[in-house]
Amino acid sequence: MVSQTVLPPDSELLKIQTAFTQHLRNPDSIPVPQGLDARRMGIYSDLIFNNISSLISEFFPVIFSLTDSEDWRSLIREFFINYQCETPYFPKLADEFLQFLMGREGTNHEPDYLVSLAHYEWLELCLFTSESELPVNPLDKAELKHQRLHLSDLAIPITYEYPVQQISNSWQYEAKQASLLLFRDQHDSVRFFELQPLAFELLTTMQQESGILLPDWLHQKARASGPGTNIDNFIKAGIDLVEQFNREKLIYTSDTSN
Amino acid sequence: MAAQFSKATPDEVNFLEVAPENWIGLGGRFAKQLRAITERTPLVAHGLSLSIGGPAPLDETLVHEIKKFMLLHQISIYSEHLSYCSDGGQLYDLLPIPFTEEAVMHTATRVKRVQDILEQRITLENSSYYLSPQQSLSEAEFITAVIAEADCNMLLDINNVYVNSTNHGYDAMTFIRQMPAEKITYFHIAGHYLEPDGIIVDTHGADVIDPVWALLNQTYTEIGIKPTLLERDFNIPAMDTLLQEVNQIHKAQQPFI
Secondary structure (H helix, E strand, O other): OOOOOOOOOOOHHHHHHHHHHHHHHOOOOOOOOOOOOHHHHHHHHHHHHHHHHHHHHHHOHHHHHHOOHHHHHHHHHHHHHHOOOOOOOHHHHHHHHHHHHHOOOOOOOOOOOHHHHHHHHHHHHHHHHOOOOOOOOOOOHHHHHHOEEEEOOOEEEEEEOOOHHHOOOOOOOOOOOEEEEEEEOOOOOEEEEEOOHHHHHHHHHHHOOOOEEHHHHHHHHHHHOOOOOOHHHHHHHHHHHHHHHHHOOOEEEOOOOO | OHHHHHHOOOOOOOOEEEOHHHHOOOOHHHHHHHHHHHOOOOEEEEOOOOOOOOOOOOOHHHHHHHHHHHHHOOOOOEEEEOOEEEOOOEEEEEEOOOEOHHHHHHHHHHHHHHHHHHOOOOEEEOOOOOOOOOEOOOHHHHHHHHHHHHOOEEEEEHHHHHHHHHHHOOOHHHHHHHOOHHHEEEEEEEOOEEOOOOOEEOOOOOOOOHHHHHHHHHHHHHHOOOOEEEEOOOOOOOHHHHHHHHHHHHHHHHHHO
């Protein structure tokens, strides 16, 4: 017989625990459960609040640094009240906080770039903690030219509505798109390259399952870019660009070498 | 801390504790540091998120992941807090289980399920608590009942005994004598924070105080020496300073070896 590891709905224990945590989630609006000491309940509500606040501030350091402390406290309080975190894993709390931010309206005095910036900080953490590894060696020149190329999953090309990579206390607000390649380097640090539109298109195509044959792809793009284009120079520039990503070991091939 | 230990483990340190919920599924730099540590220092898995006495369904996926994590890093002991941390959503902190018969049975049933999955006994720690949401048993009765019913092991946290005995006005050594000595596999010792109104908060953010060292000595005298771990989570001082406290554990154990 399997014993029940879940409490029945009429359980006294369930009732006590639910009242207890409901107050902790929202101590300003939900009264201290009857018979319990407010001072000591306050220790618990402070402990859980400060713990989550400190973890989230480590995962989203830029947002934390730009948010005044009152607004930060309201945001964390709202997270407690309106969101149920499922993950038991501490680093994954960043996923939960991003989900929370994406699922809410936001308030009038919050910056419009908040969710973009949160996504960027979350993606940095994802890459930093990813279980994927870069290959030992980059591809050689012949491989780059003749084999089907793919982008490492430790490199993510992405376009944001704001220049999230520049946002800091000294940043002058500017609603200007930014295309970036975020990646984890060989020293396990996360960095980015800023991308021109063609580089962005190249990298997102490389992410697809079929990958690309680089000279063919570049040739096609060169011809499409108009009669004034020097096709050889265009292809050379494209290969140089991919070389730069290849030096970071971000390019791999699915073809088997002969 | 992990970066420091990944380069070399000081001779004074015989084992380390990691929270599996900080490391499961983690790659990159931190995972490499952990691997470097596990290659030469034995680890104990000290869980935080199981919510063993909680109202939400038991997270069996987490238990399976912990089993894999232990296998990967050759960890033989898994300890958790006799508390809960989830009401359906995780709250990531240690909340007090009401000391009732119902809670004893509920918690013990879940411990047995975890032990079935892991195919080994788990170790439960006496948690610090600031109030008891309902109490038909004493703290000592509650702990001993859960451990007996679930047939699991116990991690006796000496600092928590001190904190709880002060916050709830009981005698620490009397409490320790009530614990099932034959089930205790290891001890914790730590520092804490004294609030201006006299309540002690178990922060693991300060040096161990003399009365706690005295309690450890007395515990060694009465129930014998066991592996003893120094916990420090905040305000972490330089390694030399930490090792002075580790050496104080060695010194306290010396007369019994």
